[in-house]
Amino acid sequence: xxxxxxxxxxxxxxxxxxxxxxxxxxxxxxxxxxxxxxxxxxxxxxxxxxxxxxxxxxxxxxxxxxxxxxxxxxxxxxxxxxxxxxxxxxxxxxxxxxxxxxxxxxxxxxxxxxxxxxxxxxxxxxxxxxxxxxxxxxxxxxxxxxxxxxxxxxxxxxxxxxxxxxxxxxxxxxxxxxxxxxxxxxxxxxxxxxxxxxxxxxxxxxxxxxxxxxxxxxxxxxxxxxxxxxxxxxxxxxxxxxxxxxxxxxxxxxxxxxxxxxxxxxxxxxxxxxxxxxxxxxxxxxxxxxxxxxxxxxxxxxxxxxxxxxxxxxxxxxxxxxxxxxxxxxxxxxxxxxx
Numbered sequence: 001x002x003x004x005x006x007x008x009x010x011x012x013x014x015x016x017x018x019x020x021x022x023x024x025x026x027x028x029x030x031x032x033x034x035x036x037x038x039x040x041x042x043x044x045x046x047x048x049x050x051x052x053x054x055x056x057x058x059x060x061x062x063x064x065x066x067x068x069x070x071x072x073x074x075x076x077x078x079x080x081x082x083x084x085x086x087x088x089x090x091x092x093x094x095x096x097x098x099x100x101x102x103x104x105x106x107x108x109x110x111x112x113x114x115x116x117x118x119x120x121x122x123x124x125x126x127x128x129x130x131x132x133x134x135x136x137x138x139x140x141x142x143x144x145x146x147x148x149x150x151x152x153x154x155x156x157x158x159x160x161x162x163x164x165x166x167x168x169x170x171x172x173x174x175x176x177x178x179x180x181x182x183x184x185x186x187x188x189x190x191x192x193x194x195x196x197x198x199x200x201x202x203x204x205x206x207x208x209x210x211x212x213x214x215x216x217x218x219x220x221x222x223x224x225x226x227x228x229x230x231x232x233x234x235x236x237x238x239x240x241x242x243x244x245x246x247x248x249x250x251x252x253x254x255x256x257x258x259x260x261x262x263x264x265x266x267x268x269x270x271x272x273x274x275x276x277x278x279x280x281x282x283x284x285x286x287x288x289x290x291x292x293x294x295x296x297x298x299x300x301x302x303x304x305x306x307x308x309x310x311x312x313x314x315x316x317x318x319x320x321x322x323x324x325x326x327x328x329x330x331x332x333x334x335x336x337x338x339x
Contacts (some may be wrong), residue, residue, distance in 0.1 A: 008299035052263035094172035096152025097315030108221035109132035124331035224289035
């Protein structure tokens with residue numbers, strides 16, 4: 001399941017407990033901590049990390065260079081750069097208005113949180129000053145640099161950064177996407193079957209990447225993509241399922257994941273991602289990444305598209321402080337599994 005779904009299913013008893021001994025056998029403390037936490041409930045392990053991905057910036061280096069711009073070193077430099085790159089037909093930074101999964105990086109970069117927990121009680125913290133600061137900065141970059149509608153979410157941003165799109169949507173100088181988006185970017189070439197595919201950004205004079213910078217430099221925390229893996233509580237053959245976990249967390253399988261461009265769950269095998277800029281940027285951004293709150297009601301929050309609605313209202317110019325208070329009141333009971 002997706003990493004953000006793990007808390008809810010763990011809390012309602014959908015998964016079989018992974019014993020402390022099996023947890024240690026599968027990797028223990030070497031497993032990606034934030035993903036382990038997402039699958040924990042009541043001090044026990046129920047879901048473990050399967051693979052991780054991280055987000056970074058893909059950009060048209062030729063467009064940035066022509067505008068006299070270099071890779072930004074701070075979050076404010078990024079904002080100013082992509083605002084300068086916006087034209088009537090080109091987003092300086094293509095971002096859909098409902099795209100909260102990318103947008104919460106601005107919250108995390110400013111030290112904000114979506115929610116906090118006291119014991120077992122969760123509280124939405126959109127009204128926290130740091131969270132508001134991040135949301136206001138996201139509002140500025142969306143309104144100042146993106147041409148995409150406030151209703152857009154789950155957009156294939158790579159279509160905008162490539163040449164040769166069908167012309168139905170604005171082009172983009174910069175996008176934010178998971179590392180595996182690389183294989184949807186670049187010049188068109190023929191594969192072994194004679195089909196047109198993207199070359200994975202071979203021409204580094206046109207296409208390149210960088211990590212979203214933090215407020216004061218370094219790397220901003222971004223939302224980590226990826227999945228968790230668990231055993232059904234009603235499994236008829238749990239011992240066989242545990243053997244499958246042993247295969248998944250074996251060195252051979254973990255290295256196979258890394259070789260396919262997916263971050264392996266066990267940190268010992270991160271080097272299997274490779275040594276090129278794509279692998280190193282993924283590792284660097286993943287180390288700084290964060291997950292959504294491990295609240296029992298999180299799956300219901302996602303299912304109700306609450307954050308999509310919030311970000312849409314912010315994108316349309318709504319007062320961030322007022323919206324934060326409005327959505328805190330809505331989200332807090334939902335996070336705790338209340339309707």
